[in-house]
Amino acid sequence: MANLSEGESEVFVVPGISESKERELRDRIESTIWPNELEKEYGWTLGAPTWAVKPLAEEWANNYSWEDARTELNRWHHYRMKIDGHLVHYIHERSTHPDAIPIVLLHGWPSTFYEFHKLIDPLRDGVHGNQAFHVITPSLPGFGFSEAPKVKGYGVAKIGAMINALMVHLGYDKYMYHGGDWGAIIGKLIATRHNNNCKAYHTNLPMVLPPLPTPRNILFYPFKIAKFFTSLVVGFDTIYGTGKTVLGGLTFANAERNNECGYRAIQGTKPYSLSYGLSDSPVGLLGWMLEKYHDWTFHPVERQDTEGLPRTISSKEFLTQVSLYWITNTMSSSVRIYYECLQQNEMIGIVLPRIKIPVAVCAFAQDIYKMPKDWLETSTDLHQYNEMISGGHFPGLEEPEILLQDLQQFGKKIKQKKIL
Template structure:
């Protein structure tokens, strides 16, 4: 272990933080709402937020979560003058593969709390991994950037440097949300080290008529242009293509990206409410944990805050980690950096030549047909699931572990003579 990699213990809430949290939750001003029940159409309703706030105030104990969290080996190390927090759980299996599990927003390293051990230990007698779970700069226990420019490109370089610093000069990347976006860029631009890429949220181009696609995937090209005339559902199947109008911040095209519009343009102004009010921050997060997750019954989903696959304690641990580190304001700035530096173009355009795997969960915020993935990546594994959503590590952990292990076994067979 390098000298500047130092052990870290996730702390308790300070006495001041506990008192402040209790006082703020006990003295909340709830907003006025329409007399008619409009469900979640206007955002997180009071009938969903208030019970969660009461649970946070009276029935949630961060010390329980902290005990679980600190079972893993935590460290911090300086990269680009920022202390970067990460979990590092090496496997004892000699055939283990290094993997980085990268979270997005509004999430933390805790999203993977159910998959770290089975991946490390090769659960069910299958592929094991050396597991690294970082906190992105500005998230959780990683330092917040103090200058502009910390977007996808910068964070990709920093995460790649972290893995190399740990001695993993060849590794697999797995992630969703920003973990998928940064991972796609890493797989395309740091392929000397990132030797394989797994994601549940693919950002790939459709089968446009490039010379390569016309040579190797002519039928996929024809099928794509047919879908433009006949519709995606008719050509690829119902629900196989979910683009949400493929817009980053244009709420006129897709109402669900309103949060991206404000976080990508005026993060400072929004941050006052999210930083000062634990209730406001929790409600801002709760909407996403409701909207982006899988509810087996759509009607029932309108009546509950969380799906049964995510417990209130799991959600509130995510919320508490943001609140205790005051990292909501710094975490949302990645949207500004990405939007203003046109980074989604840099992410989407390149083909991924390293082996790629995609786990498609039923209610993720975007889904692409297999044919698109085949033309824009070196697709080696693809699996569709009838359950799960945007946070598979919480919602469908066993399925996520199985997909990563299956991909790992395939990588091991493909690279018998190398560390992968």
């Protein structure tokens, strides 16, 4: 560990990899033992099929350049700061615009800070004459270039405190926040527990309660309560509109209720056992990630079963995400956030509180959770809500222009109201 005091930072340069390491990666890919599969095609219902994994593995071995990716990444200013005894990696791009406001962009799993590579410059520069930002893009502890925790306990609460401390140490006592996936979950906690600093919360993955008959809701939203209880009888789609409510079976790890949460069950209970394969096999790692980059992204119906990545995410972008996990050997440490959250039963404490700071929700068509506007209005101080006809769980990669405009729109509102 660098000899830094708490809150001190050092310049960081994204490292290259040696020829021997590149050769080892190629050899491992080329010597892959491919899994036994059924003779009949069943789309993606059993996970990532070989026909989708093989071309990406071959490209990774023969036509992908980490050095090219590294050159792009090193265009930005990278640092690592000591927070709670850990080195936390982040990009920090200050805007030259006098009215710029600070924003932290936080990724989730299986993603990295690179998810926002198309947003950093335009947010910083205030493109199209819109709101500009000082952009801070961290790597979650145990992801990428951030040091992994060495002891138990680093769940959402601790990580949220670390991200807030990062912003305060950088001199941003007040800031705006955007996150998806774990970035959204951590953001909900920051928005409720660290709202002396976090003054506006933007997300594509809200985590809130429905309009329950609390004293506040009975006083202000009696009709929304009635709508919710009616929806329990006749169905969410009937009351709120088709596809407006996507809840994933309301379970974190019960695959009997939701086939899509099997990965959460193993990562939340036995992450060590899974990690041998993901740490040792580059193709195992690639396949585990590809399933999510297929299932959680937007595909036109006619291509849903026949393409791996959506056309909005290039193979090189996906392989850069995979490479960041492989080069840093952090897949094993990244999945432990599932274990910590499940074992500490943190989701209850995250979902329950009402968000009292201004909130914006940008709902993309194929995201893994979606909640009706009614629910957001009763559980947050909702200032902005936009629904999209495309995009999915990784909007920074899939639909960066749409997400950029939404962030700038919200940032401008916050600026005009003098909240930041």
